[in-house]
Amino acid sequence: MKHGGDIWLGDLLSSWQALAPGDEATRAAMARLLGFELATVQPEAPAAAPSATPPAPPAPETTARHPPPVEVSPAGAKQQYFVSDLPRASEPLYGRDPQREWQAVEALARADTATRAAMSPPELFRPEWARTLVTTLAARLQPGRAIDEVRLVRDLAGGHPLERIPRLPRWTLGLGVQLLIDVAPGMEPFAADQIALSEHFAEAVGEAHVEEWLFADCPLRGVFAEADTEVWQPPQPGVPVIAVSDLGLGAPADHLARASVQEWLELAGQLAARGSRLTVLSPWPRARVPAALAERIALVEWDRPTSAAQVRRLLERHDG
Amino acid sequence: MSTDTTLVYTGLIAPLANEALPPGSGEALDAPDRRDGRLYDYDPQLQMAVEVALATGRPLLLRGEPGSGKSSLAAFIARNLGYRYYETVITSQSSAQDLLWKYDLVRRLADAQTRGAQDDPTPLSDYDYIEPGVLWWVFDRASATRRGWQADSTCPEPAPAGEPNAALNATRAADHAVVLIDELDKADPDLPNALLVPLGSMAFDVTDIRDRPVKVALAGGATPAEGRSGQPMSRLLVVITTNEERELPPAFVRRCIVHRLEHPGIERLVDIARLHFNRPPKRPFGEEQEKLAREIAKRLDTLRGERAESRRRLPGTAEYLDAVRAALTLGIGVGGGPAWEALQRATLLKDDWQAT
Incomplete structure (x- = not known):
C-alpha cells in the first residue's frame, strides 16, 4: 500500500530485506506469496584445479553449440507408412464387419491440456473482453442506495409529494442469472464454446448464483440438466435470463422441430411479466434474426467484435 | 496445513501466540465464531504470509472454503501486535463508499425542512451528517472521531463519531491498525476496483463536505513501524477474505499478498479442537475427549470425500468445531444411533442431509 500499482520486484526485494x-526454499516461498516464481539457475561448474599439463584445446564451436546432425535415412531405404486394413470404398458394403472396422483403427492418444488448448479454436468473445462481457450480460440495472439528488430536488422544487426517496440505479450481479443453453443440432459446433461460456458465468457471477439448464430449440418445450426433461420454470422475479441459442438459424434443413418466432416471443413475454429480461446470445449475426424477434428481445451477437459497451447500451434500453 | 518445508527467515513479529482461556469458562469465549483474537491455530506458511504483508505494506488476501478460519485471523493478528482492530462484512449491497464514509442526506433534508418551517436561519453543517467508514477509522482515528472537522472550519464542531470496537481499541496503539474486509467476493466487481486507490495510496478525499477540502490520509506521516529485527514494517494491515464464489478482478488480486487456507488434516483438526475446548481443571481435554474429536474428524474427512465427488457443500473446520462442541457437551459419541445422526445432520450436513 506504499504505492498504488501492481506488486513488482521492489515488493519482493522489500520482503527479502x-x-x-535464510535459504532458497524460504526465498521461493516468499516470492510465491507475491505472485513470482523463481527460475532455477544452474550453478556454474567450479573452476578446474591448476594442472601441470596444458589444457586440451576447446572443442570446435559447432559441436558445442549446435544440436547433433540429423540422421538421414540411407538412400533407397523404404519409408514406413501406416497401411490401413479397412475395406476400400469400392468394396461392397455388405459383408463388412462393423466390429472389425472399429477394432482395426487404433484409438488416438488423448491430447494433453496444452495441446488441446493450442488446437482448440479461439473463443467467440475476445478472451480479454470475455469476463467483462459476461459480467455485463448478467448484470441488471436496479435501484441502488445512493440518492438521486437531481430528481429529489426537482420533485421538491415542483411541489410534488415525496412518496419515496428516489435512488440512483446501479448495475448489480446480486440477483444472479438463469442460463439456458441450447443443445439443438444447430448449436453443435459451439458445444465447447458453450462449456467455456458457462464456466465464465460461474466465475464472474458465482456458481451458486447461476441456475443453468439445457434445452433444445426453445426452453418452453422443456429443459434438462442431465437426462430427464422438466418443465421450464422462470426464475425469481427480476432475475435476468440468458439463452445461448441460434434461434434455429443454424439447424439443418431437415430439422423440422426448430422453434418458431412465436415461441420465443411467448418466452420473452412471460419473463417480462415477471420483471425479468431475456437476453439471447446468438452466434449468428443480428441481420439474420427475424425482425419481429430482434425488436422484442435483447439480442447479443456472440462474436469477436461485440464489446461490453455495446452490450450495456443494448441492455440499458431493455432495462429501461 | 502442516508442511515438511522449514521456513528460515528473520521474523518482523514474534510468533503469533494464543491467549490462555480462563479455566472452566463458559462465557463468551466459547462463541462459535471467535472474533476476540484469543485463539487461532496457524501454521508457519500463514505467519510468513502475514510477515510479507507487513514487510511490503500490501493487503493480505485470504482464500479458502467457508469455515476455514479466514475471518478469525485478523483479530488474532491485531491482538498479537497490539494494533487496533476494525472489521466490515461485504454484501451484494455494499459499495466502496460505505468503507470510506456515509452521508445521511435524508436526515439533512428533514432538518432543512424543519428549520425552514421554523424560520431558523442557522445553516446546517455537513459534518453533522457524515459517518466515517471503517477505512477512515483505520487511516486516521482522530480525524474520524471529529468527522473530518478541523479548527479552521467555519462550522461548529460536530458531536464525536462513535468508534467501532471502541473499548478494545482504547487499549491498542493509536497509529496502528488491522482491518478485516470480509467476504469481498460477495460484492459486485465495481467494489474491489473502487478500493484500489484508497488502499493503494492509503488516502481519500471526503467530497461531501463543502466547508473545506477534507483529505483523509494515514496518520503519523510516513514513519513506519519497526519490527523485531529493526526492519521497517507497515503500521496498517488490511486482511481481505474471499470464499471464491466469484473471481476477484485480476487488477485487484495483483496488488495483494495471496494465501490460501487449506482444509486441515485429521490430526490438525484434533489439535484445533484441543485448543478450543481444553479448559482444565473443570473441563480438560483428556484422552476420552481426544478420541471423540478424532472420530468426528475422521467422519468429517469421509463426508468431505463423498460430497466432493458430487460437488456439494463441504463441511469445514467451523462445522467440525460445532460438532465436537455439541458432542462433548451433550455426551454423544460418533455412531451413537439416532442422537449422533441428529447431531451430524444439524452440524455437519445441514441443508444437504437429505441427499446423503
Whole structure:
C-alpha cells in the first residue's frame, strides 16, 4: 500500500530485506506469496584445479553449440507408412464387419491440456473482453442506495409529494442469472464454446448464483440438466435470463422441430411479466434474426467484435 | 496445513501466540465464531504470509472454503501486535463508499425542512451528517472521531463519531491498525476496483463536505513501524477474505499478498479442537475427549470425500468445531444411533442431509 500499482520486484526485494530469508526454499516461498516464481539457475561448474599439463584445446564451436546432425535415412531405404486394413470404398458394403472396422483403427492418444488448448479454436468473445462481457450480460440495472439528488430536488422544487426517496440505479450481479443453453443440432459446433461460456458465468457471477439448464430449440418445450426433461420454470422475479441459442438459424434443413418466432416471443413475454429480461446470445449475426424477434428481445451477437459497451447500451434500453 | 518445508527467515513479529482461556469458562469465549483474537491455530506458511504483508505494506488476501478460519485471523493478528482492530462484512449491497464514509442526506433534508418551517436561519453543517467508514477509522482515528472537522472550519464542531470496537481499541496503539474486509467476493466487481486507490495510496478525499477540502490520509506521516529485527514494517494491515464464489478482478488480486487456507488434516483438526475446548481443571481435554474429536474428524474427512465427488457443500473446520462442541457437551459419541445422526445432520450436513 506504499504505492498504488501492481506488486513488482521492489515488493519482493522489500520482503527479502525485511525478513532476511535464510535459504532458497524460504526465498521461493516468499516470492510465491507475491505472485513470482523463481527460475532455477544452474550453478556454474567450479573452476578446474591448476594442472601441470596444458589444457586440451576447446572443442570446435559447432559441436558445442549446435544440436547433433540429423540422421538421414540411407538412400533407397523404404519409408514406413501406416497401411490401413479397412475395406476400400469400392468394396461392397455388405459383408463388412462393423466390429472389425472399429477394432482395426487404433484409438488416438488423448491430447494433453496444452495441446488441446493450442488446437482448440479461439473463443467467440475476445478472451480479454470475455469476463467483462459476461459480467455485463448478467448484470441488471436496479435501484441502488445512493440518492438521486437531481430528481429529489426537482420533485421538491415542483411541489410534488415525496412518496419515496428516489435512488440512483446501479448495475448489480446480486440477483444472479438463469442460463439456458441450447443443445439443438444447430448449436453443435459451439458445444465447447458453450462449456467455456458457462464456466465464465460461474466465475464472474458465482456458481451458486447461476441456475443453468439445457434445452433444445426453445426452453418452453422443456429443459434438462442431465437426462430427464422438466418443465421450464422462470426464475425469481427480476432475475435476468440468458439463452445461448441460434434461434434455429443454424439447424439443418431437415430439422423440422426448430422453434418458431412465436415461441420465443411467448418466452420473452412471460419473463417480462415477471420483471425479468431475456437476453439471447446468438452466434449468428443480428441481420439474420427475424425482425419481429430482434425488436422484442435483447439480442447479443456472440462474436469477436461485440464489446461490453455495446452490450450495456443494448441492455440499458431493455432495462429501461 | 502442516508442511515438511522449514521456513528460515528473520521474523518482523514474534510468533503469533494464543491467549490462555480462563479455566472452566463458559462465557463468551466459547462463541462459535471467535472474533476476540484469543485463539487461532496457524501454521508457519500463514505467519510468513502475514510477515510479507507487513514487510511490503500490501493487503493480505485470504482464500479458502467457508469455515476455514479466514475471518478469525485478523483479530488474532491485531491482538498479537497490539494494533487496533476494525472489521466490515461485504454484501451484494455494499459499495466502496460505505468503507470510506456515509452521508445521511435524508436526515439533512428533514432538518432543512424543519428549520425552514421554523424560520431558523442557522445553516446546517455537513459534518453533522457524515459517518466515517471503517477505512477512515483505520487511516486516521482522530480525524474520524471529529468527522473530518478541523479548527479552521467555519462550522461548529460536530458531536464525536462513535468508534467501532471502541473499548478494545482504547487499549491498542493509536497509529496502528488491522482491518478485516470480509467476504469481498460477495460484492459486485465495481467494489474491489473502487478500493484500489484508497488502499493503494492509503488516502481519500471526503467530497461531501463543502466547508473545506477534507483529505483523509494515514496518520503519523510516513514513519513506519519497526519490527523485531529493526526492519521497517507497515503500521496498517488490511486482511481481505474471499470464499471464491466469484473471481476477484485480476487488477485487484495483483496488488495483494495471496494465501490460501487449506482444509486441515485429521490430526490438525484434533489439535484445533484441543485448543478450543481444553479448559482444565473443570473441563480438560483428556484422552476420552481426544478420541471423540478424532472420530468426528475422521467422519468429517469421509463426508468431505463423498460430497466432493458430487460437488456439494463441504463441511469445514467451523462445522467440525460445532460438532465436537455439541458432542462433548451433550455426551454423544460418533455412531451413537439416532442422537449422533441428529447431531451430524444439524452440524455437519445441514441443508444437504437429505441427499446423503
